[in-house]
Amino acid sequence: MFLIGPLQSLGMWWAVCKAVHVFSWDEIHWEATFLCITAFLTMMGPLFSAVVWTLSNPSMCFATGLCIEFRTRQLMFASDISIQIFYCLVLCGMIGPQKWSRQSDAFTKLAALDGYGLAAKRIAFPGKINPSTDKCIVSFPGIYSEEWDRAVAAADGEQICECYCKALYGIIPVEAYVSELDASAGIEKQxxxxxxxxxxxxxxxxxxxYPHTTFLEWQEEKAKAKRKADELWRQNQGRAPWGCTWFHLWKENxxxxxxxHQSLHVFYFEGRVGAGKLSWxxxxxxxxxxKARKCGGLGNSQTAEVAYxxxxxxxxxxxxxxxxNSFISEASVVTSPEIVIEICEPDSKVKL
Structure with missing residues (x-):
């Protein structure tokens, strides 16, 4: 139990140092700052409480020879409780800049920047071939979805073929079958x-x-979701819940x-062309x-596309x-095989 706090703090510091090493400070300024504060408070809260308890416990005072008056002990306990409340207010976003009000967004952005596809945006585009051009975008990173959306309109399409899930992803952990949404601070309908x-x-x-969800209700809901995920995971034999139909569509295009005889074009993250490639x-x-995600330049699905x-x-x-943008301006019509939607079962529709 005593190792949980230090390990959490160490993990947060490691994430910040790693992110700052890979990305510019301006790019992750607020996220990194909040993570540093969280790491500091995660350690200092329990540490301060331990010191107060040690100095206020009569038996510990006798053992250490440090005796403190009763009023002083009361003051230390009051200070400890006040500081703990302050820590909670900061960590929940009630104190500090507005950008700290949704701390989960900080972790989500760092995960997206680090190449974890489940945290990144996705682009819904089944793809098509334009015979009137000599260029074809075969791979595009999902975290730049706004740039892509400005260039193309979404379309629909599905097809069922051989399953590539095991080759593309291996065995997916059961946690991938559950999606958690923290709407405790409110959320827009859209x-x-x-x-x-x-x-x-x-x-x-x-x-x-939801805002009215109690701690016990939330824990019960998570336990139910875990049991359902276990069942689905076994039924699907550890395959990705989003499937791989996207890959069939992409491969055909x-x-x-x-x-x-169109030239194929692969787009990488900014400043990371050629990084993060894997063999099939x-x-x-x-x-x-x-390891490929650490400093890679490809999204999760792009890694499979380039490997193929x-x-x-x-x-x-x-x-x-x-x-x-310059590439698009040179082409009269944008075309692509299937960009950024991953699928495998007949009713799957999304790619990372």
């Missing part, structure tokens, strides 16, 4: 509707923490683009994926996402 649709498309069980055989290796291109020795052009 955002709630998006999260519901997103969870449905991802094949996940969504649980929502790549084949069409190659047949029409490494896709199901979770450790290899974790490498497997078939298909030539492609690597470009920075900052070149996207």
């Amino acid at each position: 955002q709630l509707a998006f999260k519901r649709a997103d969870a449905k498309a991802m094949g996940q069980h969504l649980i929502i923490k 790549v084949d069409k683009a190659v047949e029409q 055989e490494q896709l199901s290796d979770q450790e290899a994926r974790r 291109l490498e497997k078939l020795d298909l030539p492609y052009v690597e470009q920075d996402v900052t070149d996207f």
